[in-house]
Amino acid sequence: MTVVPAQQTGGGGGSSxxxxxxxxxxxxxxxxxxxxxVSLVGIEIxxxxxxxxxxxxxxxxxxxxxxxxxxxxAGPRKDPGLPDLxxxxxxxxxxxxxxxxxxxxAQTISDAFQQARGESEGESRPRTRxxxxxxxxxxxx
Amino acid sequence: xxxxxxxxxxxxxxxxxxxMDGVGTPPRKVRILKEGDLAAVVSDAPEGLRPKRKDLLAHxxxxxxxxxxxxxxxxxxxxxxxxxxxxxxxLAERADHYxxxxxxxxxxxxxxxxxxxxxxxxxxxxxAENQQIRALAEANRKAGGGSYEAKIQLGEMVAAAVQAxxxxxxxxxxxxxxxxxxxxSVGPESTGWLANVSFLVGRDAAEEFLAAVERARxxxxxxxxxVNGPLPPYSFxxxxxxEPAGAAAGxxxxxxxx
Numbered sequence: 535m536t537v538v539p540a541q542q543t544g545g546g547g548g549s550s551x552x553x554x555x556x557x558x559x560x561x562x563x564x565x566x567x568x569x570x571x572v573s574l575v576g577i578e579i580x581x582x583x584x585x586x587x588x589x590x591x592x593x594x595x596x597x598x599x600x601x602x603x604x605x606x607x608a609g610p611r612k613d614p615g616l617p618d619l620x621x622x623x624x625x626x627x628x629x630x631x632x633x634x635x636x637x638x639x640a641q642t643i644s645d646a647f648q649q650a651r652g653e654s655e656g657e658s659r660p661r662t663r664x665x666x667x668x669x670x671x672x673x674x675x
Numbered sequence: 676x677x678x679x680x681x682x683x684x685x686x687x688x689x690x691x692x693x694x695m696d697g698v699g700t701p702p703r704k705v706r707i708l709k710e711g712d713l714a715a716v717v718s719d720a721p722e723g724l725r726p727k728r729k730d731l732l733a734h735x736x737x738x739x740x741x742x743x744x745x746x747x748x749x750x751x752x753x754x755x756x757x758x759x760x761x762x763x764x765x766l767a768e769r770a771d772h773y774x775x776x777x778x779x780x781x782x783x784x785x786x787x788x789x790x791x792x793x794x795x796x797x798x799x800x801x802x803a804e805n806q807q808i809r810a811l812a813e814a815n816r817k818a819g820g821g822s823y824e825a826k827i828q829l830g831e832m833v834a835a836a837v838q839a840x841x842x843x844x845x846x847x848x849x850x851x852x853x854x855x856x857x858x859x860s861v862g863p864e865s866t867g868w869l870a871n872v873s874f875l876v877g878r879d880a881a882e883e884f885l886a887a888v889e890r891a892r893x894x895x896x897x898x899x900x901x902v903n904g905p906l907p908p909y910s911f912x913x914x915x916x917x918e919p920a921g922a923a924a925g926x927x928x929x930x931x932x933x
Contacts, residue, residue, distance in 0.1 A: 554789050554903050558873070561863065561888045562909040563751035568765050569680060572724045572753035585807060594830025595800070601812040602820060604798055 678756045679703070679720035680908065681737045682747040683766065683773050690744035692737055698730040701823040705737055708759055710766040713773055716741055717762060719757045742907035746781045748773060749907040780911060783857065783875050786884060786904030790848055790870040792837065796897035801836040808832050841869035844898055848872075851891040855884040860910035869898075873910035881905060 560574065684691065686709045696702035699721030708715045716737060724730060734752050741747040756762045766773065802809050811829045815821030821829070848870050853859060856874035863871065864890055876884045885902070890898050 552728075552732075554780075555735060555785060555906070556728070557754045557862070558787055558903075558906065558909045559731050559735050559787075560726060561751070562860075562873075562912075563749045564683070564754075564912040565751050566680075566754060566765055568761065569754040569756045569779060572726070573749070574726050574753065591827065594827050596830070597837070598812075598815065598821070598826035598830040600794070600798055600801060601808070601829060602816050603813070604795070604802065626924055632731055658870040 676758065677720040678708075678717050678759050678762055679724070680750050680754045680756055680762060681705070681716040681718070681734060682741060683777075684714050684716065684741060684747045685774075685777055686710075686712055686743060686846050688714060688741070688745040688747070690741075691716060692740040695737055695740060696733060697698050697737055698724060700729070700731045702733060707880075708763055708766075710763040711770055713766045713770055715762045715766060716747070717756075717759070724753065726752060726756070726831045738907045742780065742784070742905075746777050746783075747907050748776055748780070748912050751909075776912060776914075778910050779914075780875075782878050783908060784878055784881065785854075785861070785873050785906035785908045785910055786881075786902060787873045787906065787910075788848070788852065788875055788888070789868045789901045789903075790844070791842065791868050791899045791901075792844070793899055797837055797840055798833065800897055801833060801840065805832070805836055808836065844895060845870040845872075847895060848891055848898065848900070851894065852884070852887050855880060855887045858911060862910070875908060875911050876905075878905070 565571070681697070682859060691707045691714060692705050695705040697705045697718035699718070703718035703721060705718050708717055722735070724875050731752055738747060738749045742749070756765070802812065808829065811832065815825050815829055818825070820826070849859070849872060852872075852874060856876050858875040860873040860875075861871070862873060865871065874884065881904075888900060888902055892898070
């Protein structure tokens with residue numbers, strides 16, 4: 535039980551596996567009212583962020599784009615050319631501003647954890663929204 | 676000096692992680708406070724502790740270590756008591772309750788399952804199942820991508836179909852895994868996953884549970900299923916939020932421990 539996560543899956547990626555566990559550490563477990571809890575201000579922001587509405591114009595456009603490029607004849611995972619193509623669509627969707635219905639939010643949150651790692655004790659944590667916005671800007675350039 | 680609390684165990688626990696690195700920079704050493712039949716796994720609480728990744732991991736590692744050798748009731752991250760005495764006071768006051776929980780969870784571990792759609796695969800499913808979407812996609816393709824309105828219309832239909840699939844697939848996933856678990860706790864909903872469910876599994880039944888996960892992966896190849904465990908029973912420390920396994924799968928929605 536010392537290895538966390540004990541099981542890693544292929545597509546998951548390291549940071550999402552880590553986030554999967556940290557979500558439990560933060561959100562579940564025993565709470566005793568006689569004890570004080572440390573401030574989770576930065577984390578609360580993340581939790582609100584992660585529950586954004588799935589359906590947005592960005593999501594719609596991304597899906598429409600993906601469908602246009604989908605080769606129905608090939609069937610899932612049969613056309614060797616297709617995974618790359620769809621993969622890149624997914625990636626840009628997740629890293630851009632739209633929190634893709636499928637993977638965007640998890641990406642956002644693991645990014646935020648990566649930012650939090652380097653943070654020093656006294657600083658206020660960088661806002662997720664700001665960093666998302668700056669990523670968006672980078673993409674446009 | 677205030678006291679950081681990691682978890683509660685029986686004082687007879689065979690291998691408490693005394694001396695291990697805990698939270699803080701530099702890491703505070705883990706200590707054990709005993710009170711009657713119970714013990715608390717604690718360390719000094721660092722000033723200004725915040726939920727940084729390193730500290731979250733330290734919390735989890737201490738509990739993993741304690742949980743490997745016996746039953747531990749894991750605290751949520753960030754629980755700080757005024758001093759050691761207030762910890763042992765709580766143990767003494769609520770001894771019966773904690774002993775009952777330790778008994779109920781003895782020999783059991785938590786597996787947390789999160790699942791996402793493989794986007795390409797689920798889009799294939801959705802298009803294969805829905806003639807209207809196929810026709811619209813085809814029309815857009817012929818029009819060189821389609822107008823903004825046509826794209827939005829297509830995307831909206833696809834998003835609705837994908838969401839319907841999410842609920843359906845969450846139910847299917849639970850129905851494969853639940854027979855192997857003693858209790859189930861559904862985690863918060865999010866756009867980051869279509870299912871976030873914790874299962875309480877007997878240590879000696881872990882192999883069967885993982886075999887069921889493999890079956891689910893094979894039966895639902897358009898899902899990416901992530902397994903984390905064995906973990907201390909974070910989602911089952913209080914009898915409230917969990918439901919017995921086999922209870923009607925409510926669509927994988929609803930919030931469990933919140």
